[in-house]
Amino acid sequence: MMSTIFCIDYTLLIVLQGALLLGITSGMLGCFALLRQQSLLGDAISHAALPGIVLMFLCTHSKNPWVLLIGGACAGVIGVISMQFVCTHTTLKKDAVLGIILSVFFGFGLVLMTVAQKVPTSNQAILNKFLFGNVATLLEQDIRAIAVLSLLIVITLFVCWKECVMYVFDPLFAHSLGFKPRIIETVLTILLILAIIIGLQTVGVILMSTMLIAPAAAARQWITRFGSMVLCAALFGGCATTLGVYASSVIDHMPTGPAIVVVASCIVFISLLCAPQRNVAS
Amino acid sequence: MNMLHVEILIIAIVAAVTCCLPGVFLVLRGVAMMSDAISHAILLGIVVMFLFIQQLTSPLLIIGASLSGILTVLCTEMIIKSKRLKQDAAIGLVFPLFFSVGVILVSQFARNVHLDTDMVLLGELAFTPFNRLIIYGIDYGPAALWVMGAALILNALFIWVFYKELVITTFDATLATMTGFTPTVFYYALMINTSITTVATFDAVGAIMVVALMITPPATAYLLTHRVSDMLFLTLFFAIMSAIGGYSVACWADVSIAGSIASMTGVFFLGGLFFKNKRKHLTML
Numbered sequence: 001m002m003s004t005i006f007c008i009d010y011t012l013l014i015v016l017q018g019a020l021l022l023g024i025t026s027g028m029l030g031c032f033a034l035l036r037q038q039s040l041l042g043d044a045i046s047h048a049a050l051p052g053i054v055l056m057f058l059c060t061h062s063k064n065p066w067v068l069l070i071g072g073a074c075a076g077v078i079g080v081i082s083m084q085f086v087c088t089h090t091t092l093k094k095d096a097v098l099g100i101i102l103s104v105f106f107g108f109g110l111v112l113m114t115v116a117q118k119v120p121t122s123n124q125a126i127l128n129k130f131l132f133g134n135v136a137t138l139l140e141q142d143i144r145a146i147a148v149l150s151l152l153i154v155i156t157l158f159v160c161w162k163e164c165v166m167y168v169f170d171p172l173f174a175h176s177l178g179f180k181p182r183i184i185e186t187v188l189t190i191l192l193i194l195a196i197i198i199g200l201q202t203v204g205v206i207l208m209s210t211m212l213i214a215p216a217a218a219a220r221q222w223i224t225r226f227g228s229m230v231l232c233a234a235l236f237g238g239c240a241t242t243l244g245v246y247a248s249s250v251i252d253h254m255p256t257g258p259a260i261v262v263v264a265s266c267i268v269f270i271s272l273l274c275a276p277q278r279n280v281a282s
Numbered sequence: 283m284n285m286l287h288v289e290i291l292i293i294a295i296v297a298a299v300t301c302c303l304p305g306v307f308l309v310l311r312g313v314a315m316m317s318d319a320i321s322h323a324i325l326l327g328i329v330v331m332f333l334f335i336q337q338l339t340s341p342l343l344i345i346g347a348s349l350s351g352i353l354t355v356l357c358t359e360m361i362i363k364s365k366r367l368k369q370d371a372a373i374g375l376v377f378p379l380f381f382s383v384g385v386i387l388v389s390q391f392a393r394n395v396h397l398d399t400d401m402v403l404l405g406e407l408a409f410t411p412f413n414r415l416i417i418y419g420i421d422y423g424p425a426a427l428w429v430m431g432a433a434l435i436l437n438a439l440f441i442w443v444f445y446k447e448l449v450i451t452t453f454d455a456t457l458a459t460m461t462g463f464t465p466t467v468f469y470y471a472l473m474i475n476t477s478i479t480t481v482a483t484f485d486a487v488g489a490i491m492v493v494a495l496m497i498t499p500p501a502t503a504y505l506l507t508h509r510v511s512d513m514l515f516l517t518l519f520f521a522i523m524s525a526i527g528g529y530s531v532a533c534w535a536d537v538s539i540a541g542s543i544a545s546m547t548g549v550f551f552l553g554g555l556f557f558k559n560k561r562k563h564l565t566m567l
Contacts, residue, residue, distance in 0.1 A: 039371040040315055047490075090558060093312035095370070096501050100551060102318065103494035107544020110490070114538040132385075206322060210378040213371050221366060253389050258382030265379040272366055 011136070012249050018138045019241035019260065021150040022202050026195045027215030027237025028157060031230045032188055034216040035168050040095065041080075041189075043209035044102040046196050048079030050109030050205065053130055054116050061119070065129070066145055069197050072130075076193045079105055133204030135245065135256040146198050153191050157230075160187060165226055203257035214264035215240065221275035240264035287533070289424055294525040294543060296430045297483045298495050302521035303437040304476045305496035306514055309504060310452050315370070316355065316473065317496040319377035321480045321489035323354040325384035333391055344429075344481050351477030354380060355470070426486045433482035440475055441514070444468065449510055487540045494544035495521060502547075502554035520550050 033039055052075025053068045060067055079101050086097045129137070138146075157164065166174040167184040175181050192212075199208040215237035216229075223229045244260030251259075308314045327350025331343045354376055361372040441448065451458040451465040458465050476496070484492050503516035528543030535542075 034368075034371055037368050037370055039368075039374045043318070043374060086555070089555070090505055092501055092504060093309070093314070095312055096309045096314040096497055096504075099314040099318060099493055099497035100501055100548070103490055103544055104498060104548030104551070106490045107494050107541040108548070110538045110541025111532075111535075111545055114536075114541070206381055207378050209374045210382075213374045217367055217371050217375060253393065255385055255389050258385040258389075261378050261382040262386065265375060265382075268375060272361065272364065275366075 012245070014138055014140060014143055015135050015249075015256070016242060016245050017143050018146050018198075018202055019135055019245045019256075020238050021143075021146050022195075022198050022211065023215065023237030023239070023241030023260075024234045025150045025153045025237075026199060026208075026211040027219075027233035027235070028230050029153065029188075029192050029195050030212040030214075030216035030237070031219065031226070031233050032164065032168055033192065033212055034220060035226075039213045040098050040209065041083075042192060042196060042212040044083070044098045045076045045079055045193055046200060046205045046208040047102040047109075048105035049073070049076045049196065049200060050106050050130065051075050051112055052078075053200075054109055054112040058112065058116055058119065065142070065201060068130075069200065072200060073193055073197055075105065076196065077190075080189050080193070129204075130200050131205055132255070133200065133202050133207065133257045135202040138201065142201065146201070149194050149198055153194055156187065156191060160184070164188060168226075203260055207257045207261045210261045210264055211237070211241075214261075214268045218264075218268045218271040221271040236267055237264075240267055289427075290539070291526065291529050293424060293427055293430070293486055294529050294539065295522055296427060296434055297487050297491075298499075298521040298525040298543070299518060300430050300434040300437055300479055300483055301492055301495035302499045302517045303434075303441055303514075304472060304479055306500040306503070306510075306517050307441075307448055307452055307472055308476065309497060309500040310510070311469075311472075313369075314497045314501075315373050316358070317476055317480065318493045319354055319358065319373050320351040320473075320477050321484055321492045323377045323380035324348075324351050324477070324481055324484065324489075326350045326380040326387075327353075329384045329387045329392065333387065347481040348474075348477045350380060351480060352474055355473040355477070429482045430486070433479050437475060437479060440471070444471070448472070487543070491540040491544045494547050495524070498544075498547035498551050499524060502551045505551075505554040505558040520547070520554075524550055 030039075030042075033041060049069075049072035052071035052073070054071075055075070056062070056068045056071025059071075062068065083097055083101050086092060086100070087094060090097075163174065163179050163184050164187070166177070166179065167181060167188075171181050174184070195212070196208055199211055203211055215233040215235075218236050219229045219232035223232050240263045241260050244263045245256055247263065248254040248256040248259040305314075305317065308317055324347040327346035327348070328343050330350070331340075331346025335342055337343075357376045358369075358372045361367050361375070362369050367375070447458075447463050447468055450461070451463055451468045455465040479496075480489070480492050483495075487495075499520035500513065500517045502520050503513045507513050507516055524543055524546040527549075528546035529539060531537075531546065532539040532542035
C-alpha cells in the first residue's frame, strides 16, 4: 500500500484525530502519574474496567461502545476506591494491591464475558475490541466524544493547575495551605480514568499503560520544569500516536495499537540514551 | 463427576500451587507487578521461537518464552539502575513493548498460523485434558500436568533448599551481604523461577490467572500471619481452596474456569481483610 503515502483519506484522518487526542491527553496526565510513582495505576484501572463494560452490556444489550464505557468507568472508580481502602487498612505493598485489583477484577470480567456469550444478541467482537483496541473502527461521532472528553481533561488540568502541581510535589505543604489532598487526588484519578476510557477505544487494555508512561518518561529526561514537561509529554504523545497510526496505514497488516507502542517506546529509549544528565524536577 | 472433571480439577490445583510458591517472595519483596510484566512479555519469546522453528508444539517454545521473561527482568533492572526512571515506570514501559513486538511479528509473518494473542491472555483450562502425553502408544495423562508438575517440583526444591537465603535477602539485604549471601543472585534466581512458572502454567490457565494466583493468595496469607513459614502454608491453603472453589462455581454456573478461580482468590482476600492480624509487621522466621 505504498501508494497511499501522500494521499490521506477520510478514514485515516478520523483515526489520526482520535489517536492524536489520546496521545496528548494521556501524555499530560502521565506526567502526574509518573511523578507520584503511580505509573502502573493506569494498567490496573484499564484491566479493572472490563467487568463494568461487560456488566453494562448484559444490562443494556447496547452495541454503542460509549454506553459500555460508562460501565467501564464505574468499574474503574470502584477499583481505585478498593485499592485505596486496602492500602490504608493493611501494610501490603502498593504493587501487590495493584496486582490483586488488576487480576481479580479482570478475572471477574472473564466470568461475566462467558455469561455474555450466551446472550443471543451478543457480539464477541465488541468485547474483544476493548482487549486490543481498534482504532480503525472509530467513527466521526466517536471522535466528537473523544474531543469532548479531551477538552474536559485539559480544561480541568488548566483550572486546577496550581493545586495539582503542589499536590504532586509536596502533598503535606498543600495540605498545610488549606487544600484538601483527597479532593485533588480524586480529581486527578477521575481525569486518569477518563483518559483510559479514550485509550480503551483506541489502543486497548494492555497497551494503555505505555500511553500513560512513555511520553511522560521521555519528557522527564529532557526537561526539569514541570509545566514544560507536561507540554513536552503532550507533544511526544501526539507524535508517537500520529507516527504509529501512519505506520500502520502504510505497512500492510500492521496493527495500530502495537505500532503506536513501539514508536512511543523508541522515543523513550532515545531519550534515555541521549538526554543530558538531569537535575531534580522543579 | 467423571474422569475429565477430576483431571481439570487436578490441573487447576497443580497450577495454583505452582504459581503461589514464588508469589510469596514476590509479594514480600514488593515486586509483585513483575509477574504481570513477565506473563505478558513471554508472548514475544514464543513468537520469535516459532518463527525460527515453524512448529507450535516444540518444547523450544517454552525455552524461548522463559528467555524473554528473563530479558524483561534484565531490561527493567537496567532502566532502574540508570536512575533515570523509577521501578513502576520501568516495569510499565518494558512489557507492553515486548507484547507489541510479539503482536506485530504475528501479524507480519505468522498470520495463517493458529497463534492467538488472546490465548496467551485468557487460556482455556477446559481443553487441557485433550492434549495428552502419549509415548509409544501409552497414555500418560494430560501433557500440561507433566509440564506444571516439573515446574512445581522445581519451585518446591528452590524454596526448600534456599529458604534461609531467600528470607534473609528479602528482609535485610545489608545483613545478607555482610554474612556472605549475594542478594542480586537470589533476586535473579527468584525471577528466573517466576518466568519458568509463568511459562509452564499460562498455556493452561492464561496470563491473568497466573497473576491472580501469584499475588492474591500470598497477599491474603500476609494479612493473617506474621511468620514467613506460616505465610507459606496459608498461601498453599488459599491457593488450593481457590482452585477447588473456583472450579466448582465455574462448573455450576458454566462460566470461564480461569476467571472463576481468579475471582475466588479475590473472595478469599476479602475474607482475609475482615480477619486480618492486628500486628503490623512481619517478623523474619
